[in-house]
Amino acid sequence: MPNNKKTIFSGVTPSGNLHIGNYFGAIKQWVEMQNAGEYQNIFCVVDEHAITTLQEPAKLRSKILEVFTLYLALGLDPEKSIIFVQSSVSEHSELNWILSTITPVGELERMTQFKDKSQKQKSILAGLLNYPVLQAADILLYHTNTVPVGEDQLQHIELTRAIAKKFNNAFGQIFPLPEPFINKEAKRIMGLDDPAKKMSKSAENSNNYIALLDSPEIIREKIKSAVTDSGSEIKYDAENKPAISNLLLIYSLFSKKPISELEKEYAGKNYSVLKHDLAEVIIEGLSPVQKKYQELSANPDYIKKVLRQGAAKAKAIASQTMTEVRSKIGFLELSV
Numbered sequence: 001m002p003n004n005k006k007t008i009f010s011g012v013t014p015s016g017n018l019h020i021g022n023y024f025g026a027i028k029q030w031v032e033m034q035n036a037g038e039y040q041n042i043f044c045v046v047d048e049h050a051i052t053t054l055q056e057p058a059k060l061r062s063k064i065l066e067v068f069t070l071y072l073a074l075g076l077d078p079e080k081s082i083i084f085v086q087s088s089v090s091e092h093s094e095l096n097w098i099l100s101t102i103t104p105v106g107e108l109e110r111m112t113q114f115k116d117k118s119q120k121q122k123s124i125l126a127g128l129l130n131y132p133v134l135q136a137a138d139i140l141l142y143h144t145n146t147v148p149v150g151e152d153q154l155q156h157i158e159l160t161r162a163i164a165k166k167f168n169n170a171f172g173q174i175f176p177l178p179e180p181f182i183n184k185e186a187k188r189i190m191g192l193d194d195p196a197k198k199m200s201k202s203a204e205n206s207n208n209y210i211a212l213l214d215s216p217e218i219i220r221e222k223i224k225s226a227v228t229d230s231g232s233e234i235k236y237d238a239e240n241k242p243a244i245s246n247l248l249l250i251y252s253l254f255s256k257k258p259i260s261e262l263e264k265e266y267a268g269k270n271y272s273v274l275k276h277d278l279a280e281v282i283i284e285g286l287s288p289v290q291k292k293y294q295e296l297s298a299n300p301d302y303i304k305k306v307l308r309q310g311a312a313k314a315k316a317i318a319s320q321t322m323t324e325v326r327s328k329i330g331f332l333e334l335s336v
């Protein structure tokens, strides 16, 4: 991999079913950036993040494989990108510890995601609080320049920059300051059951999201039961008609038709007509990905091979960074 290219790094947590928000908000950009060939591309299944909320081990294992296989089905290419699972590269945890020693607890407590998710834990776990430090470690280990993410992750990237600056100032320049890259058109897809909140894979109600692997029947049901706004006009107005605006956005992303064209097409029609057509557009859009996913899943040896290759390539970069970090902070340099 040529090392004069800028690096992009990003990941998804295997804490539930990957949904269309994860795809349009993040993974679609990864594939486009990978195919543009301008970057060193590194994409990770961030399973160590998943365990900040309780996971049943067998289910976690199958979700890790599912997300990894979906990455490939969606177009990530092991010949063009390093694709790996976080827990197979132990340097992530090691850098996490070191960075946690320079991160103020107050900074972590003001993270919006922590505030939201800690409300769901009876006794708040340290791992949930430290989640953004591990995320900073993930990003900084690879000297990342650009992090393609959805809007909800901006605060974490800002914290990563602050941690990197602090480390560089204290111990000497190692880390570039990473920039977020947001797809403005799909920065936040909202929940189908509550357009005031983002679509989320850990939502209690699975009608909140369309999973990439949902069957046509489930997609039709979920879109049918999606909440709508009062009135009947089909018009994009995120403030006053958040539910219909979200459905129009999803429609536009799948059909590649501008929202203004959809507004004209559906002028004077009922919400039910829009919903019917939207479900079909989603089913058609997801069908090739689901087919590819089934093909890949039927070949576990290939998946294992790609998993191993990705881990080895990521490890080679991460271990070099850790040698540098250990030396900068004053640990002994023993080769044992």
Ligand code: AQP
Pocket: 011, 012, 013, 014, 015, 016, 021, 022, 023, 024, 025, 026, 148, 149, 150, 151, 152, 153, 186, 187, 188, 189, 190, 198, 199, 200, 201, 202, 203
């Ligand atoms: N609703 C969304 N709209 C646009 N982008 C989104 N992303 C997540 N939800 C939306 C982006 O997807 C990437 C992976 O997200 P993650 O797995 O790291 O966790 P998350 O952001 O917390 O996503 P979820 O689905 O809500 O997961 P849970 O419920 O487990 O927390 C990120 O780039 C994110 O911005």
